[in-house]
Amino acid sequence: MELVALVILLSIVEYQFFSLKVGMARGKYDIKAPAIAGHEVFDRYYRVHMNTLEQLIVFIPAILVFAYFGNPAYAAGLGAFFLVGRIIYFVSYVKDPTKRGVGFIVGWIPMVLMVLAGLVSVVTQIMR
DSSP states (O other), rough: OOOHHHHHHHHHHHHHHHHHHHHHHHHTOOOTTOOSSSSSHHHHHHHHHHHHHHHHHHHHOOOHHHHHHOHHHHHHHHHHHHHHHHHHHHHHHHHHHGGHHHHHHHHHHHHHHHHHHHHHHHHHHOOO
């Protein structure tokens, strides 16, 4: 479970980094709080940040359930792909939002696999 904890903590560090980048973009493009739009590049940083938050709501429970009831090593491995996908998503979305698809898929597929594997693992435990 140590690897799973590491991956979860790295996902939070990654999210905090995205938060920092939003704050920096806010200053660079002079977007005054509480505004959440106003410059196309700032909007990109903000959307990456919010989309990552939306994904973490599924990712964290999914990795924990699959690790606990299934296989922690596989959960950590899938979680690592999620982290890489988020990095690809971040870089591609900020550069050109139309090219964000690969990063999204690289992160989304392992998350869906963890949800499904977690469901199967829990049901298997219940059926024993």
